[in-house]
Amino acid sequence: MWLENHSLPTTALGSSMIGGCEPPLWQLLWPSLQEEAVEEASSKWTPAQAAPLPSAPEPTPCSSRAPAVPTASRLGPYVLLEPEEGGRAYRAVHCPTGTEYTCQVYPLCERPKVLEPYSRLPPHRHVARPVEVLAGAHHLHAFFPRPRGDMHSLVRRRRRLPEPEAARLFGQMAAAVAHCHQHGLVLRDLKLRRFVFTDWERTRLVLENLEDACVLTGPDDSLWDKHACPAYVGPEILSSRASYSGKAADVWSLGVALFTMLAGHYPFQDSEPALLFGKIRRGAYALPRGLSAPARCLVRCLLRREPAERLTASGILLHPWLRENLTPPVPSRAHLWEADQVVPEGPGLEEVEAEEGEGEVGLYG
Numbered sequence: 001m002w003l004e005n006h007s008l009p010t011t012a013l014g015s016s017m018i019g020g021c022e023p024p025l026w027q028l029l030w031p032s033l034q035e036e037a038v039e040e041a042s043s044k045w046t047p048a049q050a051a052p053l054p055s056a057p058e059p060t061p062c063s064s065r066a067p068a069v070p071t072a073s074r075l076g077p078y079v080l081l082e083p084e085e086g087g088r089a090y091r092a093v094h095c096p097t098g099t100e101y102t103c104q105v106y107p108l109c110e111r112p113k114v115l116e117p118y119s120r121l122p123p124h125r126h127v128a129r130p131v132e133v134l135a136g137a138h139h140l141h142a143f144f145p146r147p148r149g150d151m152h153s154l155v156r157r158r159r160r161l162p163e164p165e166a167a168r169l170f171g172q173m174a175a176a177v178a179h180c181h182q183h184g185l186v187l188r189d190l191k192l193r194r195f196v197f198t199d200w201e202r203t204r205l206v207l208e209n210l211e212d213a214c215v216l217t218g219p220d221d222s223l224w225d226k227h228a229c230p231a232y233v234g235p236e237i238l239s240s241r242a243s244y245s246g247k248a249a250d251v252w253s254l255g256v257a258l259f260t261m262l263a264g265h266y267p268f269q270d271s272e273p274a275l276l277f278g279k280i281r282r283g284a285y286a287l288p289r290g291l292s293a294p295a296r297c298l299v300r301c302l303l304r305r306e307p308a309e310r311l312t313a314s315g316i317l318l319h320p321w322l323r324e325n326l327t328p329p330v331p332s333r334a335h336l337w338e339a340d341q342v343v344p345e346g347p348g349l350e351e352v353e354a355e356e357g358e359g360e361v362g363l364y365g
Helices: 025-034 108-120 151-158 163-182 246-263 273-282 293-302
Strands: 010-012 073-075 078-083 089-094 099-107 132-135 139-145 195-197 205-207
Touching (some): 163 195, 163 246, 246 293
Antiparallel strands (some): 195 205
């Protein structure tokens, strides 16, 4: 079974509701929470000890969306606080230490789909992994380290990044994608927002999760579903072809991300989806003035209409533009932001995303 090599700490538990507490919530709740018994049906996962999770009850039926979790819910040593944007993630506090995490909540019936990519993928410094996974009666809760902002917010605030900084950050993004491709994962819904910072200086990036990853069963990376963010979708996904290369589609999305980092806007823009997709199919875009020749070369190697002509993710890491900008920056807290959500929107950088459940680009015609 795929779970035999799974090394994520996973615990089956019961959760109890707690409410009516003022911040700091975990400090107020912890004395009483310590007295509560937490039923554990299985011990935590370790690399040396792994066994299949207890069989989940038959879903009745399984919803594609995680049910809402009331705030101030007790989950083992954690307390879930307010929901975050999208409603599927919550801010959480580990009561014994006070450490904050992001808790992703899924229907329990999605457990194999959620955990299999992490079982397949060896750890990598630029791919986030859950520090713990708790299985309740109806939900699966995956706890991730709290991010310090994301790439979309950085570009939205700064408009355009200097080439040395863009190269250092994009190299980390490409390294994460290359690692996933090498181990049989296609990421699909790639965009700037999915790469988050692990430090307040905004110098270290990780791919926030593997939520939309497709696990390949062999060397063939052909995909049939049309799952992508409209602004980042490749022209082959919009065509009438029955299948397309998942890895090449990821590389196209990386090309869109790189262009946006260097230009401050998307390469293809239109408020009407049909017109936007027409521009993407034609593949015509204008590089901003002032870019170096290596930077222009790399963008053009990624935003190629023909998937077979694009660089691979591993090939990106060998490009001269990245290799010329390997000197790490000197962190300075003088340039930190107070909060990403107060950064004003930049022109052309509004996410062109469908509502949850409408991620299929085919819905736009």
